[in-house]
Amino acid sequence: LASIRIGICQINPKVGDLEGNANLIVETARKAHSLGSQISVFPELALCGYPPEDLLLKPSFIRATREHLNEIAKSVPESVLLIGHPEEDGRLYNSASFTFGGEVFESYRKRLLPNYAVFDEQRYFVAANSPVKLFEICGVKVGVSICEDIWSPIGPALDEVRGGAELILNLNASPFSIGRRWQRAMMLSVRSSDLSTPIVYVNLVGGQDELVFDGGSMAFDQSGSLIVSVEAFVEKVEVVSIDLVGRGRKFQLDPRGLMSDLDPEIIKVVDNQPSLEVPSIYPSDQSSSNNNAALWTHPAPRFDLNWVDSLDNYDLGETLSALILGLRDYVNKNGFRSVVMGLSGGIDSSLCAAICTLALGKERTFGIAMPSRYNAGSSLDDAQILADNLGIAMNVVAISSLHQEFRGVLKGLLGSDPKGLTDENLQSRIRGVLLMAYSNATGAMVITTGNKSEIATGYSTLYGDSAGGFALIKDLPKLLVFRLCRYINEVAFGREVIPESVIIKPPSAELRPDQLDQDSLPPYEVLDPVLMALVERDMTTSQMVTSGFDPELVSEISTLIDRSEYKRRQGAPGVRVTPRAFGKDRRMPITNGFDQRRYGL
Amino acid sequence: LASIRIGICQINPKVGDLEGNANLIVETARKAHSLGSQISVFPELALCGYPPEDLLLKPSFIRATREHLNEIAKSVPESVLLIGHPEEDGRLYNSASFTFGGEVFESYRKRLLPNYAVFDEQRYFVAANSPVKLFEICGVKVGVSICEDIWSPIGPALDEVRGGAELILNLNASPFSIGRRWQRAMMLSVRSSDLSTPIVYVNLVGGQDELVFDGGSMAFDQSGSLIVSVEAFVEKVEVVSIDLVGRGRKFQLDPRGLMSDLDPEIIKVVDNQPSLEVPSIYPSDQSSSNNNAALWTHPAPRFDLNWVDSLDNYDLGETLSALILGLRDYVNKNGFRSVVMGLSGGIDSSLCAAICTLALGKERTFGIAMPSRYNAGSSLDDAQILADNLGIAMNVVAISSLHQEFRGVLKGLLGSDPKGLTDENLQSRIRGVLLMAYSNATGAMVITTGNKSEIATGYSTLYGDSAGGFALIKDLPKLLVFRLCRYINEVAFGREVIPESVIIKPPSAELRPDQLDQDSLPPYEVLDPVLMALVERDMTTSQMVTSGFDPELVSEISTLIDRSEYKRRQGAPGVRVTPRAFGKDRRMPITNGFDQRRYGL
Structure with missing residues (x-):
């Protein structure tokens, strides 16, 4: 032979x-x-x-x-x-x-x-x-x-x-x-x-x-x-x-x-x-x-609507490896010395910090906590525990005085106190400005920490929390964020680096008193399958209703996805890990009058 | 028959x-x-x-x-x-x-x-x-x-x-x-x-x-x-x-x-x-x-390196019509009631305001002047004259107190006063935050006013002056900005709406004392042909040197273009008017190690 x-x-x-x-x-x-x-x-x-x-x-x-x-x-x-x-x-x-x-x-x-x-x-x-x-x-x-x-x-x-x-x-x-x-x-x-x-x-x-x-x-x-x-x-x-x-x-x-x-x-x-x-x-x-x-022995997941549940440690390990390699190469090939991100004590920024530490080492990863009057004290504690667990440096900068100053200036411009979304976005954008100033002064690239569920629904502030050079977890649905956090603790580090309290607390943007993600969005266990159906599967409204989804909910989420295309278009690049990421994979017009809810097809 | x-x-x-x-x-x-x-x-x-x-x-x-x-x-x-x-x-x-x-x-x-x-x-x-x-x-x-x-x-x-x-x-x-x-x-x-x-x-x-x-x-x-x-x-x-x-x-x-x-x-x-x-x-x-x-009787311009000079009123009229239609349809088809932009008294924002007024009417066009300590008093005067000429409302909001407050907070974070680019970008981003707050509160879409020469070289602040929903003149080289301003005064309005002082003063970002664009960039009469050669024509360094360009300059501009790709990727959409606009027309990698200066080809 x-x-x-x-x-x-x-x-x-x-x-x-x-x-x-x-x-x-x-x-x-x-x-x-x-x-x-x-x-x-x-x-x-x-x-x-x-x-x-x-x-x-x-x-x-x-x-x-x-x-x-x-x-x-x-x-x-x-x-x-x-x-x-x-x-x-x-x-x-x-x-x-x-x-x-x-x-x-x-x-x-x-x-x-x-x-x-x-x-x-x-x-x-x-x-x-x-x-x-x-x-x-x-x-x-x-x-x-x-x-x-x-x-x-x-x-x-x-x-x-x-x-x-x-x-x-x-x-x-x-x-x-x-x-x-x-x-x-x-x-x-x-x-x-x-x-x-x-x-x-x-x-x-x-x-x-x-x-x-x-x-x-x-x-x-x-x-x-x-x-x-x-x-x-x-x-x-x-x-x-x-x-x-x-x-x-x-x-x-x-x-x-x-x-x-x-x-x-x-x-x-x-x-x-x-x-x-x-x-x-x-x-x-x-x-x-x-x-x-x-x-x-590890066939591809079936990518049904609850596919994240079916992932095992092999899949999660591969996903983490892709995130690490994608980030490391973006940073190194583009000549950045380090990365910085806002640490809110929430799960997304915690996951990002852990991945950055794995990809670049603790010496090249920096965190900045920027509490406002609406942040729970425990959030800052959680951020500090995370930073300590990872061994990364974290600065704390309160944004209350800046927020107050902006409110004063805006009252002059708008004729009344900024409120609602205007006031919420303001806080997020102040943080964006601080992170970018840190980036300008030190050369660290800003990691923006939004996940795919947020980016799909537009639950983020343009030039605020979406500001940054690399959107590390932009292709991770929120349910995958949870699973990857646990995997990182259990397997990648073998100890609790992301505090359990961070993983179990109800997600919140903390931009107004007692705010929870679920005030604006359905629970992620409900939302993520809807997003999977609408974004990756191109399922029609009537197919989804036949599959047992609530028609009101489908209609509402479908509108959110279409209306936030303009935000995604200005988003930072980030690692693709699913078979259909936002970006080159899915090229939708911003100006888009298609309302699929009208068509029972 | x-x-x-x-x-x-x-x-x-x-x-x-x-x-x-x-x-x-x-x-x-x-x-x-x-x-x-x-x-x-x-x-x-x-x-x-x-x-x-x-x-x-x-x-x-x-x-x-x-x-x-x-x-x-x-x-x-x-x-x-x-x-x-x-x-x-x-x-x-x-x-x-x-x-x-x-x-x-x-x-x-x-x-x-x-x-x-x-x-x-x-x-x-x-x-x-x-x-x-x-x-x-x-x-x-x-x-x-x-x-x-x-x-x-x-x-x-x-x-x-x-x-x-x-x-x-x-x-x-x-x-x-x-x-x-x-x-x-x-x-x-x-x-x-x-x-x-x-x-x-x-x-x-x-x-x-x-x-x-x-x-x-x-x-x-x-x-x-x-x-x-x-x-x-x-x-x-x-x-x-x-x-x-x-x-x-x-x-x-x-x-x-x-x-x-x-x-x-x-x-x-x-x-x-x-x-x-x-x-x-x-x-x-x-x-x-x-x-x-x-x-x-109006053949297409030859698109040589000085093509903007060869345009006549027919070409300028078409260009203006395209900008008006492109803007109007973006605004109306996406359901915005109005637009707002920062008015600096500079030529780019003045041109944008004039086009917005032509496209949407003076009732739907708003300006905000946001002077800092570095703005010449005459800049604010110019902005006010422009607004009066167009008949649009303009608010004035000084940013000095916000700038001061940020400097204090950043001193705590950075260990020293923010300086250089950090401090310049800070002012630009404060303006971005104010415009976006106005947008959130009123529903007006922010027009970002950067021109093609700036966007090519990265002479703009991400999330600062580049913040906005529509980059109206992103495909106009600076020399075309000048020509279109004169056309608007002479033909479109038939009177001086954009003050002559705005057109003739040396371009400046006014982010530090006595700053001029030409401190960082060559004069636009020199820059624009280089950009035409590098961006639209894909000319090689040696071809350009043979054509009489300075090799140092070509090398420097070429580097600027490549290094600012990441900014363009996060830019707002805007009207394409040249045969090769940034965006879908020119799809370059961000991570890009090609250094064409090395190849004498």
């Missing part, structure tokens, strides 16, 4: 930093080579990072990627590399090229370009429509595919196998959402077994604005068994030995009549490589490590 | 308001019918408004559009209508359907889906790939095309003419940018002459978030002559009589060999209509009204 050793190079490039990324690729390639890799595979668009957005419209950017690709080839002539990069040839392609012996070989060009959810690839790239080609490396015929390509059962991998491919290499930039890894593993297992061909899936890792690429690269043998699953959320180089099945044998074993005799173009990359020292690789019979078992 | 009367129904629907739009279509169709229209043509996606964005992903939305389409057909059975609407048939199409006699006929489906600049149609629609079909109405064979379709010389209109079409109806939702109307007219003239076929171009009118659809519908005869050009920026119904050229004659006259014998599907809509009373239509020989001459 023939085999080949593939180096899975799960790297974390920075969008646009071509020089840094090229250096990272060279270093990683040398490491993989030293581990015995015969083909070192990098993620989709690894050279420029993903998604490069409108950088791709800059001719200088495209030309510079080519220069760096040529240099990489010359820097690592001893090793076969497969690298994702944008490629111009009259039109722009999302490509992957083999390099060896100082040369860059003819590329594979992506055929299926996703243009839905967070993806806009058809804005930039042309879908390739070229005849099948295979790459011959050490006598092995290799087919290449890029991300979306492998999600289609009739995509390029099928043609490549029909043309004689013995191995499919699949380059990815696939962003995290809860349960996504399991969906990928299911699909890849079926695909490799359908095609009777091993598939090596290499994913990007790292945070880029709202997206977190979780890595979690995998390899499957020709029967669909998981051979290796690389640790997620970290950079990693692993070399895996893949057993190959000859084409003749596949024809013999093809029960579904998939095989046919295509006659592909063969591009010979290298005949044979000098035999390599192989200090440490996966044995070819290692098809069930513990690591892999963990993946299989 | 046969002829047919086409009703150009240039309407202003509201995105999502299906019921309101359906009523508007019915009323307009009846009016066109009474004017003698034989076919009344509505714009692209007129029924749902454009662009509906992710409303298109809601099944209830799509089904409701169909219900309304059926109802419209029943409400106006006496008239042939052609209406743009989304259409589901397994997949989603951008369609146009004829209605007559209570029936909805088989649709035309758009073939060319734009997915560049502000367009994302491939996110929603499938491009139709069906055989050519024509619609027979009163014995005339009519070809339909939608917007982008007509921009291709080998698009569906060519096939339709080859198949025997005697007339092309083209439905549009084409957004304004300076000079765009002339480009459309040029293209349509060439297209109708190439095809020896009349083209009726019907465009949407109205503002939708950042876009303004300018209407300006047109009709061209078979020789490429403009027959009628409908007034831009207003709703309008015009009926135009189109002379038709028989297919045989076209074959005789076809010098370029375009004609061929396609055999299209013919869908018969109506044999003949009862003869109509025709009280007022364009005579068929009216091929050069004054209206039309104005369009032809």
